[in-house]
Amino acid sequence: MSLVHDHDEFDLDHAVGVVATASLPDRRAEAAVSDLLLALGFDVADPDLVETPRRVVASFRELLHREPLTMTTFPNEEGYDELVLVREIPFTSLCAHHLLPFRGVAHVGYLPAERLLGLSKLARVVEHFAGDLQLQERLTVQIADFLASELAPNGVGVVLEAEHLCMSIRGANAPTARTQTARFTGALAEHGWERFRDASRHG
């Protein structure tokens, strides 16, 4: 998701109730939140709402933040060649269509080749790509493709299971619905689902 920064047309005087120390993009975003609240018929001077634009922008910044990734790897001296699977990695992302969260768990695994990856890095990769306006399918593919290219393993598998708030608290109103997506590459392309299921059964 690419960000657009066109500050030129921004009228600072228009920024209602914003903190003077906020950066220009944040002041612009806060003014926009304030405008949205006004347009929805809310009194932005209400004590409950005065700080809301700042809080909303800070929340979005937090949810859309991406930590740089450091992929610590180790030589696979013993030639470990079974599946390495980290299950139930929790994640929260924002759906690109409604800006509402979707959240759930990721199961991420790979078949090692020359290098072993620091285990926490699997969770960090999920967190990194979740920090964007996303589609669950795209998030799944981005995690898998990144691991495949960085680690050059014999195969990668990524399964995501998530609740989309846009579908559970509004719209279709299906609170029990869970969306499952998957990407299996290399030697996991053919029997990835079975390999993951077997590993979970013995876990």
Ligand SMILES: Nc1nc2c(ncn2[C@@H]2O[C@H](COP(=O)(O)OP(=O)(O)OP(=O)(O)O)[C@@H](O)[C@H]2O)c(=O)[nH]1
């Ligand atoms: N494929 C995919 N669709 C998603 C994802 N997150 C949300 N959506 C869907 O995006 C679609 C947007 O459809 P629209 O008809 O434009 O939006 P809407 O009028 O709010 O639709 P409803 O959600 O059905 O009320 C909806 O069907 C959402 O369920 C996602 O991660 N992947």
Ligand SMILES: [Zn+2]
């Ligand atoms: Zn949505």
